[in-house]
Amino acid sequence: MAAIIYSLCALTAFACAFLITRSYMRSRLRLLLWSGLCFWGLFLNNFILMVDRVLLGPEIDLSTWRLVVSLVALLPLLFGLIWEEE
Template identity: 45%
Template sequence: MTNLVYTLCGLTSLLCAFLLLRSFRRTRHAVLRWSGLCFVGLTVSNFVLIIDKIILPDVDLLTYRLWLTEISLLLLVYGLLSSRE
């Protein structure tokens, strides 16, 4: 059951990234670009979680997942602060 939840979270973040970046391409609003990049990073983090917990359960990738998530959220914060319109 947890494998399904991990996979669905990864696919959901991938869908969000796709929709945000597609909308950015049409409208050129900077906040959509930064939000899309944040979700790209969260997608990578989710797929590293799948690798960590399902594919390679003996390897601890927690540090890498946390760094990926932190960088992704910093992109979002930067985008929110820099694109005040």
């Protein structure tokens, strides 16, 4: 059951990242760029979570890598929200 939940979370983040990036390509609004980059990172984070919990099992721990990826994923959105002028 956990594998299904992790997969659905990764697919949702992928769908959001794809749709936001596609919207950015059409409108060129920079906030969409930062949001899209954030969601691509969140997709990668969810994918690493799925690999960590489902495929590798308890003997290998990727929690540090997941935290680093989630931090890097949130930095573009934080940058865009603070320093972008519209």
